[in-house]
Amino acid sequence: MKGWSEELVKEILGFIHAYSDCHSLEAELDPEFNDLALNIFKFQYQGNPHYKRYCQRRHKSPLTVKRWEDIPPIPFQMFKETVLACEPIEEAEAVFMTSGSTNKEKRGRHYHPTLEVWDASMVPPFKHYVLPDRDQMTIYVLSPAEDVNENSSLSRYLSLAVKHYGTRDSAFFFSKEAGFDMAGLVSALRKSEAKGEPVLLMGATFAYVHFLDYCRAEGLAFNLPDSSRIFDTGGLKGQAREVTMEELYSWFKDYFSIERELSINMYGMTELSSQLYDRTIATKVKGGQVCMEKIGPAWTRLQVLNPDTLNPVSFGETGLLAHYDLANWNSAVAVLTEDLGYQTKNGFVLLGRTKGSEARGCSIAIDEMLAEQTSR
Amino acid sequence: MEQHILAYFVPKGICIDIHEEHTFGEYILEFPNLSSAQVMELSTRLRLNRGKYLANLKTERIVEIIDKTIQLWLNPQYPLRKLAETLLPMITAYDAEIVRLELKRFLRGFRKKDLYRFLDEEFDNPGMLDNFRPRKSGGFTRVYGPELILHFFSGNVPGLPIWSMIMGLLLKSAGIGKTSSAEPLMAVLFAQSLAEVDENLAECLAVLPWKGGSAQFEDLLLERADAVVIYGSSQTVEKIKNKVRQPIPVLGYGHKISFAAVGQEALTADRYQDTVHRLANDVSVYDQQSCLSPQLVFVERGGVISPRQFAQLLASELDRYEKRRPRAKLGDAEIHAIRSLRNRYEAMAISNSEIDVYASGGGTEWTVVYHGRPGFEGSPLNRTIQVFACQCLEEALSHLRPYRSYLQSAGIAVAPERLEALAHCLAQEGVSRITAIGQMTLGVAGWHHDARFNLADLVRFVDIERSAEQLAELYDPDVE
Structure with a gap:
């Protein structure tokens, strides 16, 4: 071949x-x-x-x-x-x-004989949908990067984003030894506030929930400079805590002063080699009507x-x-x-993961039964 | 012409406002608006009516009344039966022909002879329900049923609430039945037909729909009931059980799993087709929504067809069944569950020759997952079955252990000399009902539902001891 x-x-x-x-x-x-x-x-x-x-x-x-x-x-x-x-x-x-997450032994594996295609597919759309108006930005990364997890496509993604578009001040706040350095992130955000230089926060959706919990507990909130933006990915599925995306976006506003229009969710999965994006930032920058749908390259x-x-x-x-x-x-x-999702003339809307069925009576699907057993 | 149907049944004189209507074709089902005060009044009235009438009826008379009611239902022209046959498929989405056949089969199980079977099965002398009867060890015993039973019905199998209602009546208990939104009709219609036969008896029953756990009066009813019978998910059963404060009988029928086991004797050249046909029937009736329905089958090697061929034949039998009696139209969640299972096993099948998926081509109508070695995995229901090949059935049983507390029926097809030994093994693993494949979904009169009694667990046995009897003799003024 x-x-x-x-x-x-x-x-x-x-x-x-x-x-x-x-x-x-x-x-x-x-x-x-x-x-x-x-x-x-x-x-x-x-x-x-x-x-x-x-x-x-x-x-x-x-x-x-x-x-x-x-x-x-x-x-x-x-x-x-x-x-x-x-x-x-x-x-x-x-x-x-x-x-x-369900079975450590059985992880999906996606083999890339060369990363040339994966990288080529990642870089231009990232620029197009996340930073259409800038050549560079200070990027703060909340989730593990490539040096922490070489088998994670998200980690490679985050590292590539910083490599191609991050300023010298960009930083990673997740390390193998210390985990998520929230205090470090707080002081970096304070510095950006003082300098008046906009930042791009990047991380898994749930990392923000943890960080916002921390801010709430410490009584912290930020007034990030104009044009700052938030990138999240992965969604909130399968997490112990029930948080909706709407709640999260409203917290972004409350705690970071970042509007929904400058928040962007990236839809990606290990099994794919390209990513799909909210059109929020790209359409806002153009000045027309802001599109909330997702689209791919x-x-x-x-x-x-x-x-x-x-x-x-x-x-x-x-x-x-x-x-x-x-x-x-x-x-x-x-x-x-x-x-699950549906298409519109501007792209598509993601509705989230399908849920299995609930039994109607005394008969039970075994998955639910095991869930019952383990929850006892 | 629109026809209004009440989705509740209460004794005469209780006024209830209509709150909500659901339209099914030309029928409008009317749901009540219940207040706590009304429901409390209702429970008092039921208890009173019972005391005045049902408590004094002889068991034989109650059996006659129920039998007469059932006979009404066994007439194909009976208007309520026709109504049920029209409306239930619309409400439940089950195929009309399945509803017609299964309802008839089910109701046949409550004729006079069957009712006596229930009684004789659980009481040495059913006369104890009417009088103090002598005991072999001396003295007398009489049996008292609860004055008021609160039933929580499930909606998975149309008509199932009737079972619980009849058991209550045999014990001379008034009853309040809470129907499920999935099937709120059949219990109401049955109460109406009882009223046609004996108005006073029906005055001891109420059938009401409300959203479980939501109504304030549910807690009040639980305080007032003398016994509680719950059908539903294990969570529902647990939740209601925890709310019962006083020491009264609470019978909970929660989640259960049933399966089939096919021995090589049932896979001979002249037998295998019948065997496959029977199992397909068990899988298809009510789309596996009954806890009696098989979710998986162990198939023994050594017959003229291999377990894999068995799975393939089962698939084509399910396909034929689908053409005659299509599966219910499913909600999204149920479809996703089947699709997800198929995707998972189809993915495995690609590199694992011991796994295969045989499935309906168009949609998710039926699915057979074949496993080349024994295991235990259930199904997302709705005509989805797992076939596990095994060298011998006894070997497969070791896989049941983790599911012990959930096991219920085993439909088996083996030679007579194996039946008892196999039944013993199954019983030790937690199975409580061993039945023929092809008959799995039909509970029979007198069976020990989830290994327990239907009647005896609800009653109080009251003894007059020999000493009291003897002492009483002493006070006979005419004693020598």
């Missing part, structure tokens, strides 16, 4: 570079996107017997699939249950793993599927999100999530 994959990577990088400022709703790019998606599908179909078997079970092959929409999205669980890679995994430059597409049939829903209806990502060239070009 070596020659083929080199060729393919070149093609994908070409696409990314050519359309680095474009987004996934630009229809004139569809034919080109389609060709490349089908190429990648063919490559994965022939390069990975597991992938091939999954497609065959769905009666899909490069002979029958002519439109990117027909490429079967691979359930994200496959990254956990099997090796999804076309290139030899022992030669991979990086392997990103899911956190494995030109090398991604989204399908919303009926959870029952997995057929596409009509435009605007809620369903499961399936992401198509050309940067996922070595694993699966289409990934089926358990996230």
Whole structure:
């Protein structure tokens, strides 16, 4: 596969570079996107017997699939249950793993033979959606960076952001030894306040909840300079504490003086190689109406599927999100999530993770039963 | 023509305002607005009515009245039955044909002969419910049922509340039944039909819908009841149990898991098709919402078909069943649960040849997950079943242990010489009902529901000891 994959990577990088400022709703790019998606599908179909078997079970092959929409999205669980890679995994430059919060033994693994594509896919959209109006910014990072967790795609993301767009004053406030240095962050924020220089805070969504708890306990609040912004990712699912995004955004205003329009949520997952963003900052900077929807770069597409049939829903209806990502060239070009959302003419709205069912009577699904047992 | 149907039943003279209406086709279900004062008055009235009438009825007479009521229901032309057959599928989303068949089968289990079976099963001498009866060891015993039972019904299986209502009546107890929003109708209709047969008896019953745990009067009722019977999730059962302060009987029927076990004897050339057919039936009836429905099946190797083939045949049988009697339309959460299970196992199946998923092509209508070695995993229900292959059934039983307190029915298909030994093993692992596959979802008269009594656990046994009897003789003025 070596020659083929080199060729393919070149093609994908070409696409990314050519359309680095474009987004996934630009229809004139569809034919080109389609060709490349089908190429990648063919490559994965022939390069990975597991992938091939999954497609065959769905009666899909490069002979029958002519439109990117027909490429079967691979359930994200496959990254956990099997090796999804076309290139030899022992030669991979990086392997990103899911956190494995339910089962440490069973973590999803995403192998990247080269990080060149991943990096190329990360950098321009970050600039476009987070810092459209600036070349550099002081970035304070609340979550572990690459030196703390080399197997986390988020850690690499954070490190790359600082490397490419951080000023000299940028700093990481999470270390292996000390964990989250909240006091350090407080004094850094005070310094920014005094200097009047705007900052970008970056971290996992829940890191903010912890930090805001700390601020509340210590009676702290900040008046961060104009143009300061907050980047969060990961959402609030699966955490012991019930906090809604709306609450969190209102706290951002109360504790950091940062408006919703300068808060941005990035939607990413280990199983993908590209990220999707709130359009808040990008549209605010342009001066028009601020868009709250999410959108991805030109090398991604989204399908919303009926959870029952997995057929596409009509435009605007809620369903499961399936992401198509050309940067996922070595694993699966289409990934089926358990996230719910719907499309609008400006992008899509994420509604959060699906929840399992509750039993109606005395019969019980075993998952719930185990939850019952452990909660006792 | 619109038809208004009351979603509650109360004795005559109790006035209740309508609060909410739910429309099902041309039918409008009317839900009451209940105040604490009304409900308290109601409970007093029920107790009074019982004292005046039901408490003095002979058991035989009660059996006759119930039997007559059931006979009404066994007539296909009976208007309330027709109404139930029309409305229940709309309310519950179950297939109409399943509702029709299962309701009929269920009600047949409460005819006179069955009612006597319930009584004789649990009391050496059911006459004890009417009088003091002599004991073998001397003296006399009489049985007293609770004056007022508070029932919490579940909505998973239409008609199930009737079971609990009838048990109460056999014990001469007045009853207040709280219906579930998932199926608020059948208990009401049954009370109405009782009133057709014996108005005074029905005056001892009330059926009311309210949101569990929300109403103020729920706590007041719990204080006033002499016994409480709860069907529902384990959390519901636990929550209500904790609220009961006084030492009264509280029977809770919480979450349970049932499964099937198929021996190689049931997989011979002339038998296997029937075996698969029976299991498909158990899986499909009421979409596994009953705690009696199998969530998984152990299949023994050594038959003419392998466990994997069994799983495949079960899949095609479920597909045929779906065509005849489609599964209920599900809510999002239930669909997500099935989809998530399928995705997980389909992902595993790709690199693990011991796992396979056979599933309906269009949507989530039915799913069979095959495992090449024994284990224990339940199902998100709604016609989703796990098939575990095993060398011999006895070997598979070791996997039951962690689920011990949740196990209920085992539907088994084995040769006669294995039946008792296997039943013994199952019993030791926590199973309380061993039944035929194909019959799993039908509880029979007199069964020990979750290993306990239906009637005897609710009553007080009052003894007149031999000494009192003998001493009384002494005071006979005419004694020699």
